Amino acid sequence: MAYRAKAKIRDMEFIQFHPTALYGAKKESSFLISEAVRGFGAYLRNKEGDRFMLSYDERGELASRDIVSQSIDIELKKTGASHVFLDCTHLDIEAFKLHFPNIYKTCLQHHINIENHWIPVVPASHYLCGGIDIDKNGKTSIVNLFACGECTRTGFHGANRLASNSLLEALVYAHNIFEYHVTHEYKLMNIEIPDWNDEGTKMQKEYILIQHNLKQLQALMRDYVGIVRSNDRLKKAIKHLNLIYNEVEDLYKESKVSTPLCELRNMINVSHLIIRQSLDRKENKGGYYNIDNV
Ligand SMILES: Cc1cc2nc3c(=O)[nH]c(=O)nc-3n(C[C@H](O)[C@H](O)[C@H](O)COP(=O)(O)OP(=O)(O)OC[C@H]3O[C@@H](n4cnc5c(N)ncnc54)[C@H](O)[C@@H]3O)c2cc1C
Known part of the structure; x- marks a missing residue:
C-alpha cells in the first residue's frame, strides 16, 4: 500500500x-x-x-x-x-x-x-x-x-x-x-477523502479467479525467486508476474473490493518489488544469493 x-x-x-x-x-x-x-x-x-x-x-x-x-x-x-x-x-x-x-x-x-x-x-x-x-x-x-x-x-x-x-x-x-x-508539533493537513465509489463494479460470485492467480503467484515466487536466484529466472518471473498483474488489475477494476482480492493485489506489488530490487543487486550479500553474481 x-x-x-x-x-x-x-x-x-x-x-x-x-x-x-x-x-x-x-x-x-x-x-x-x-x-x-x-x-x-x-x-x-x-x-x-x-x-x-x-x-x-x-x-x-x-x-x-x-x-x-x-x-x-x-x-x-x-x-x-x-x-x-x-x-x-x-x-x-x-x-x-x-x-x-x-x-x-x-x-x-x-x-x-x-x-x-x-x-x-x-x-x-x-x-x-x-x-x-x-x-x-x-x-x-x-x-x-x-x-x-x-x-x-x-x-x-x-x-x-x-x-x-x-x-x-x-x-x-x-x-x-x-x-x-509527543515532543514535536506538526500540522495535520486538511484533506478531504471522498467516499469509496464502487459504481459499476460487481460482487465476485466465485473466488476461483483470485484463487487461481494466488496459486500461480505463489508457485512463481517459490520456483523463480526462491533462496538461490538467477538473473534468467528473475527476468522470466517479471514476465509471468506482468500477466498475473494485468489479470488481477482488470478484476480489481470490475469488482467490489474484498479482502482476498486486496491481499492478492498487495502480494503482487510486494513480489514485483522483490524481483525488481533483486535484479538491481549486483553482489551477493547476507540473505541475497544470485548464482550470476558469484
Ligand atoms: C515462524 C516465525 C517465528 C518468528 N520468531 C521470531 C522470534 O523468535 N523473535 C523475533 O524477534 N522475531 C521472530 N519472527 C519475526 C517476527 O514475528 C515479525 O517480524 C514480527 O511479528 C513483525 O511484527 P509486525 O507487528 O511488524 O507485523 P505483524 O506481526 O505481521 O502484524 C501485522 C498486522 O497487520 C495486520 N494487517 C495486515 N494487512 C492489514 C490491512 N490491510 N489492514 C489491517 N490490518 C492488516 C495483520 O493481520 C497483522 O496482525 C518470527 C517470524 C516467524 C514467521
Whole structure:
C-alpha cells in the first residue's frame, strides 16, 4: 500500500529463510524445528541419506542460517526432492525431550518418532529485511506517514537479520514514533477523502479467479525467486508476474473490493518489488544469493 502511495521502498531482495520448517505441516500453521536442534547435534541428510552440509561449509550443520538454507535449496534442486531430513536418532532422546518438548510432541503428532525417524524439513520464508524506508523516528518518505515493524526498512538488520531482533526493532521504533509525536508539533493537513465509489463494479460470485492467480503467484515466487536466484529466472518471473498483474488489475477494476482480492493485489506489488530490487543487486550479500553474481 505504501509503495502504491509512492513511498520509498528499499532492500526487498533481502529475505531470510528459516532452514528447517517441518515438511508436511499444514500451510497455515507452518511449524519450525528450532535451529537449536542442529546446535544440539542433529544432522541434515538428503534423500540418499548423505550428510551433505559438510560439502558446503566446514562448520557443517552449524553454518549460518543463510548458508544452511542455500545448501538445502541446492540439494533439493539437484535431487528433485521436496525436502531433506533432520536426523536426531543418534542423540540422547531423554535430554532432547527435556530441551525441546514441543518439537518432540509435534513430531509425534505427525507420526514422526524422532528416536527412529528422521524429521522431514524444508526451508521457509521467515523475515523480510527490506520494506518502507524510515528514519529513526519512523518517518517514511511520505509526509505524516509513519511506519514500524517488519513492513519497514530501518537498516538495523543489514542484509541479514540476527535472530530475535525483529520484535525488538518493532518495539523500539514504535516507541520512537510515540516520543516523536509527543515532543514535536506538526500540522495535520486538511484533506478531504471522498467516499469509496464502487459504481459499476460487481460482487465476485466465485473466488476461483483470485484463487487461481494466488496459486500461480505463489508457485512463481517459490520456483523463480526462491533462496538461490538467477538473473534468467528473475527476468522470466517479471514476465509471468506482468500477466498475473494485468489479470488481477482488470478484476480489481470490475469488482467490489474484498479482502482476498486486496491481499492478492498487495502480494503482487510486494513480489514485483522483490524481483525488481533483486535484479538491481549486483553482489551477493547476507540473505541475497544470485548464482550470476558469484
Ligand atoms: C515462524 C516465525 C517465528 C518468528 N520468531 C521470531 C522470534 O523468535 N523473535 C523475533 O524477534 N522475531 C521472530 N519472527 C519475526 C517476527 O514475528 C515479525 O517480524 C514480527 O511479528 C513483525 O511484527 P509486525 O507487528 O511488524 O507485523 P505483524 O506481526 O505481521 O502484524 C501485522 C498486522 O497487520 C495486520 N494487517 C495486515 N494487512 C492489514 C490491512 N490491510 N489492514 C489491517 N490490518 C492488516 C495483520 O493481520 C497483522 O496482525 C518470527 C517470524 C516467524 C514467521
